[in-house]
Amino acid sequence: MSNRSNVTKQKLLDAATDIIMNHGVHQLTLDEVAKTAGVSKGGLLYHYPSKEALMTAMVERLQQEQNELYASLQQEGYGPVEAFVRLFDETKLHPERAAIQIDVEKMIAFLTLFEVDQEYANRWKHDLDTFFAQFQQTADPVETMIIRYALEGMMMSEHFGVGVPPAELKQAIIARLIERAHDIDRES
Amino acid sequence: MSNRSNVTKQKLLDAATDIIMNHGVHQLTLDEVAKTAGVSKGGLLYHYPSKEALMTAMVERLQQEQNELYASLQQEGYGPVEAFVRLFDETKLHPERAAIQIDVEKMIAFLTLFEVDQEYANRWKHDLDTFFAQFQQTADPVETMIIRYALEGMMMSEHFGVGVPPAELKQAIIARLIERAHDIDRES
DNA sequence: TCAAACAAACCGTCTGGTCGGTACAGAAAG
DNA sequence: CTTTCTGTACCGACCAGACGGTTTGTTTGA
Numbered sequence: 001m002s003n004r005s006n007v008t009k010q011k012l013l014d015a016a017t018d019i020i021m022n023h024g025v026h027q028l029t030l031d032e033v034a035k036t037a038g039v040s041k042g043g044l045l046y047h048y049p050s051k052e053a054l055m056t057a058m059v060e061r062l063q064q065e066q067n068e069l070y071a072s073l074q075q076e077g078y079g080p081v082e083a084f085v086r087l088f089d090e091t092k093l094h095p096e097r098a099a100i101q102i103d104v105e106k107m108i109a110f111l112t113l114f115e116v117d118q119e120y121a122n123r124w125k126h127d128l129d130t131f132f133a134q135f136q137q138t139a140d141p142v143e144t145m146i147i148r149y150a151l152e153g154m155m156m157s158e159h160f161g162v163g164v165p166p167a168e169l170k171q172a173i174i175a176r177l178i179e180r181a182h183d184i185d186r187e188s
Numbered sequence: 189m190s191n192r193s194n195v196t197k198q199k200l201l202d203a204a205t206d207i208i209m210n211h212g213v214h215q216l217t218l219d220e221v222a223k224t225a226g227v228s229k230g231g232l233l234y235h236y237p238s239k240e241a242l243m244t245a246m247v248e249r250l251q252q253e254q255n256e257l258y259a260s261l262q263q264e265g266y267g268p269v270e271a272f273v274r275l276f277d278e279t280k281l282h283p284e285r286a287a288i289q290i291d292v293e294k295m296i297a298f299l300t301l302f303e304v305d306q307e308y309a310n311r312w313k314h315d316l317d318t319f320f321a322q323f324q325q326t327a328d329p330v331e332t333m334i335i336r337y338a339l340e341g342m343m344m345s346e347h348f349g350v351g352v353p354p355a356e357l358k359q360a361i362i363a364r365l366i367e368r369a370h371d372i373d374r375e376s
Numbered sequence: 377t378c379a380a381a382c383a384a385a386c387c388g389t390c391t392g393g394t395c396g397g398t399a400c401a402g403a404a405a406g
Numbered sequence: 407c408t409t410t411c412t413g414t415a416c417c418g419a420c421c422a423g424a425c426g427g428t429t430t431g432t433t434t435g436a
Contacts (some may be wrong), residue, residue, distance in 0.1 A: 004435085017390070029425060040383045041427090048380090053424065125350050132351030142360045145353055149361075150334045153341030162313050164321030167332055172330045173337075193415070217391060230395090231416045239392065383432070390425085400415070405410070 006064050009047050009057075010156035016058050023109045030054075063124070079142055079185025080134060085177050088151045147177050147184075197235050199225045199244075203248050218242075244308050251312070267373025268322060269332055273365050276339045327375035335365050335372075 014039035020028050034044040049053040069090065073083040138144045140160060154173070157163060165173070195350040209214050218239060222232040257278065261271040277325035326332045342361070345351060353361070 007190055008381080030427080031425075042384065042429095043382045045427070049427090085337070125348070126286075128350045132353075135351075136357060140355075141357060142364050145357065146338045146364065148351075149339070149341030149345065150337040151341065152344055153337030153339065154297070156340055156344055157337065160313070162316045163323075163336075164317075165320075165324060166327075169324060169329060169333065171332050176330050182209060218393080219391075228417045230418065231392090233393070234414090234416065235434080237393090378436095379434105380436100381431100381432100381434075382427075385428105385430085388426095390423105390436075392421105392423090395419090396417105397419105399415085401412100401414085403410100403412080406408085 002152060008037075008039060010053065012039065012044055012047060013058050013061055016054055017062075046132075052120075059120065059124065063127070079182070079183050079188070081147065081188075082178060082181040084135075085147060085151060085174070085181045088155065089174050090160070090177075129186065136188075138184050140184050144184055145179060147181055150177060191212050193235070196225075196227060196231070200227065200232055200235060200242065201246050204242055208246075240308075247308065247312065251315070263300055267370070267376065269326060269335065269367060269376075270369040272323075273335060273339060273362070273369045276343065277362050277366075277370055283338075326372050326376075328372050331368060335369055338365060 012033060016028060019032055020037060030041055030044060033054070034041045037044070044054070048057060066087070070083055070087050072089075073086050074080065078086060106163045132148065134150060135141065135144045150173075154170075164170075199222060204216060206222045207220055207224060211318070218229055218232060221242070222229045225232070232242070236245060257269055259276050261274050261278075263266065266274060320336070323329065323332045323336060338361075342358075352358075
């Protein structure tokens with residue numbers, strides 16, 4: 001794969017991500033993606049032969065970015081649970097660190113795609129299942145799962161903008177989650 | 189509005205709800221709704237002149253059911269936070285009580301509709317904002333919000349079937365959330 | 377010069393919505 | 407009592423636009 005080709009592919013994934021985040025799933029049409037990326041529709045379908053292929057690539061890139069960030073957090077010494085909390089928090093509280101460009105809110109948008117691409121959905125589900133399985137082996141599985149759910153719920157709430165608390169409260173919530181995650185990791 | 193008319197309208201809302209829950213948003217077409225309800229497409233559009241009108245009516249009915257259930261829980265003596273937890277839990281642990289037929293998972297599906305009907309979305313968002321505002325006035329706003337987020341995240345996780353814990357763990361999680369909600373309500 | 381990397385017109389399907397018509401229950405008219 | 411009229415509820419063929427994908431032609435770079 002030449003460099004030129006790869007650049008275009010990234011542009012297309014960027015465009016698709018941008019659209020799905022700022023205008024929602026129903027606006028994610030091939031024409032719109034091509035237009036946003038500054039490429040013709042033919043050009044798009046040259047690289048991604050179907051809409052499904054485009055979406056799959058988009059999700060796959062996200063997954064990879066997320067895994068890398070999670071791994072780097074663990075290498076910094078954080079335990080699995082705390083690393084998970086910080087994974088969610090990272091780009092929100094430290095946007096300067098977003099060199100590893102990942103916006104966790106994307107996940108929500110992508111989740112809605114699952115209804116279209118069932119096959120890939122199942123593969124991803126399986127990955128997530130094995131990941132979350134470790135959360136049931138900690139010193140306090142109940143609390144661990146509450147932390148996980150709280151983060152996902154917070155993400156969703158933020159994404160849809162419903163009942164969003166003021167910034168201080170949000171920070172306090174995250175701080176408490178980190179604190180608890182830290183304790184759990186220490187006891188595990 | 190005659191009785192006959194109302195029956196048909198309810199049938200249509202039931203059909204739409206059924207489709208969106210069991211087959212996802214992208215299957216929610218007018219033809220499919222009409223077919224499921226045993227009504228012609230013309231008949232559907234006679235009662236709900238547009239797809240948007242149908243969706244709005246669907247969400248409005250859900251909202252009403254939910255408000256009624258929440259109010260009834262508070263009348264049983266539960267505080268606002270605990271009532272909220274039990275609201276989520278109700279139909280899951282006590283399906284026999286589902287006379288007040290409400291499946292909270294619907295919310296998730298409906299949320300995805302928001303990307304289609306922005307105007308109504310904003311109205312609902314406003315309602316939710318005022319509702320959740322009280323959660324920031326409890327004895328422990330941070331914990332209250334964590335409880336709320338955890339429930340929403342749990343809902344989402346269940347809906348998409350990702351990383352779902354075994355039943356015992358799920359029950360333990362809900363039990364702990366109820367316990368904490370109870371404490372918060374008592375101190376408030 | 378040749379293949380990769382695009383562009384753009386075009387096609388078929390799906391879907392929201394329109395429109396002319398039908399069935400029928402009751403009111404009004406004779 | 408019969409006929410005519412009227413409004414509600416509903417049907418189903420049809421239309422127009424949107425959208426995913428194909429085809430064919432053109433440019434670009436090694």
